[in-house]
Amino acid sequence: xxxxxxxxxxxxxxxxxxxxxxxxxxxxxxxxxxxxxxxxxxxxxxxxxxxxxxxxxxxxxxxxxxxxxxxxxxxxxxxxxxxxxxxxxxxxxxxxxxxxxxxxxxxxxxxxxxxxxxxxxxxxxxxxxxxxxxxxxxxxxxxxxxxxxxxxxxxxxxxxxxxxxxxxxxxxxxxxxxxxxxxxxxxxxxxxxxxxxxxxxxxxxx
Amino acid sequence: xxxxxxxxxxxxxxxxxxxxxxxxxxxxxxxxxxxxxxxxxxxxxxxxxxxxxxxxxxxxxxxxxxxxxxxxxxxxxxxxxxxxxxxxxxxxxxxxxxxxxxxxxxxxxxxxxxxxxxxxxxxxxxxxxxxxxxxxxxxxxxxxxxxxxxxxxxxxxxxxxxxxxxxxxxxxxxxxxxxxxxxxxxxxxxxxxxxxxxxxxxx
Numbered sequence: 001x002x003x004x005x006x007x008x009x010x011x012x013x014x015x016x017x018x019x020x021x022x023x024x025x026x027x028x029x030x031x032x033x034x035x036x037x038x039x040x041x042x043x044x045x046x047x048x049x050x051x052x053x054x055x056x057x058x059x060x061x062x063x064x065x066x067x068x069x070x071x072x073x074x075x076x077x078x079x080x081x082x083x084x085x086x087x088x089x090x091x092x093x094x095x096x097x098x099x100x101x102x103x104x105x106x107x108x109x110x111x112x113x114x115x116x117x118x119x120x121x122x123x124x125x126x127x128x129x130x131x132x133x134x135x136x137x138x139x140x141x142x143x144x145x146x147x148x149x150x151x152x153x154x155x156x157x158x159x160x161x162x163x164x165x166x167x168x169x170x171x172x173x174x175x176x177x178x179x180x181x182x183x184x185x186x187x188x189x190x191x192x193x194x195x196x197x198x199x200x201x202x203x204x205x206x
Numbered sequence: 207x208x209x210x211x212x213x214x215x216x217x218x219x220x221x222x223x224x225x226x227x228x229x230x231x232x233x234x235x236x237x238x239x240x241x242x243x244x245x246x247x248x249x250x251x252x253x254x255x256x257x258x259x260x261x262x263x264x265x266x267x268x269x270x271x272x273x274x275x276x277x278x279x280x281x282x283x284x285x286x287x288x289x290x291x292x293x294x295x296x297x298x299x300x301x302x303x304x305x306x307x308x309x310x311x312x313x314x315x316x317x318x319x320x321x322x323x324x325x326x327x328x329x330x331x332x333x334x335x336x337x338x339x340x341x342x343x344x345x346x347x348x349x350x351x352x353x354x355x356x357x358x359x360x361x362x363x364x365x366x367x368x369x370x371x372x373x374x375x376x377x378x379x380x381x382x383x384x385x386x387x388x389x390x391x392x393x394x395x396x397x398x399x400x401x402x403x404x405x406x407x408x409x
Binding site for chain 2: 001002003004005006007008009010011012013014015029030031035040041044045046047048077078079081096097098099100101113137138140141142143144145146147152154156160162164167169170171172173174175176177180181182187188189190191192196197
């Protein structure tokens with residue numbers, strides 16, 4: 001299919017190896033090794049399954065699948081719906097909102113959780129010193145809530161802070177401004193939201 | 207007759223250049239290097255931007271749709287040197303200080319899906335071939351809904367794009383009246399989930 005005529009394309013105006021006229025490159029950064037990959041959630045409400053499965057696979061502490069995680073985790077939710085569940089055979093009854101702390105425990109990846117956000121220094125420490133992703137709950141502006149993972153950070157020469165966010169909604173990484181007038185997650189995923197809870201991860205399969 | 211984008215904000219290219227300079231030096235970010243695919247940064251191109259909109263779940267659940275859509279910022283696509291595909295999408299937003307600022311760069315499927323959907327609309331949609339529309343982007347992440355929104359003088363066209371699950375909406379051009387009932391139902395289901403699973407739940 002031809003490239004759409006309606007998209008007017010222009011050179012960006014960068015110079016190879018020389019940066020750009022718009023600003024400097026990062027002066028410090030940290031990412032997880034091996035690289036963290038986020039699975040796309042396999043059901044519309046399975047962000048908790050996508051995040052916990054991805055974290056468990058990062059820790060290589062099991063052959064986790066989202067449906068198996070859901071089957072194990074749902075009976076342990078507070079006030080769980082009536083089962084039994086076999087989410088790999090019939091996912092539809094399992095396509096429900098869930099709790100990330102329970103799902104992370106299922107994948108042997110739970111450390112602790114706290115209400116509210118995590119400061120920049122603590123976030124850097126989790127990724128660079130502890131070599132673990134940080135998970136969080138975002139309450140969307142206008143309703144709904146979602147879980148994501150932060151797997152990297154960087155700071156540019158102007159002092160702008162960035163976080164690398166793995167989102168099971170798309171299965172992709174987004175680099176988002178962390179500080180400043182559009183601070184994370186105020187404009188995250190277009191609609192934006194509020195960071196309500198932080199989940200520390202830990203490889204409990206060691 | 208065409209799909210058109212609004213005039214680019216005056217500081218857009220300068221802000222965008224700062225972002226790409228940042229991408230260039232992130233050798234520790236494999237998703238960046240994978241997206242660029244070895245392309246030399248001096249050959250990376252960008253599209254004239256369009257506005258990104260969103261609608262809250264609560265508004266959708268109450269029966270509102272495009273009348274409740276809020277403009278959230280500018281969306282640019284980064285294009286590979288051959289001019290054939292999208293490498294990433296970049297969002298700029300007006301910050302609390304009133305200045306245009308970088309918000310995010312995303313390496314997900316919605317950039318390439320935008321290119322594919324626009325090609326499809328230009329080639330196959332009779333309304334697009336006979337009338338002018340403003341290109342807009344519509345995202346409701348709480349419902350896993352991603353779409354192009356063509357806004358015309360007398361009508362609108364909604365074209366869901368991947369990764370919107372087909373269980374949510376088929377990837378075909380539709381009138382708003384065809385899209386709204388499904389989104390209202392999905393939004394009401396989210397509200398019910400939040401009520402049933404109280405506390406720090408999510409989906």
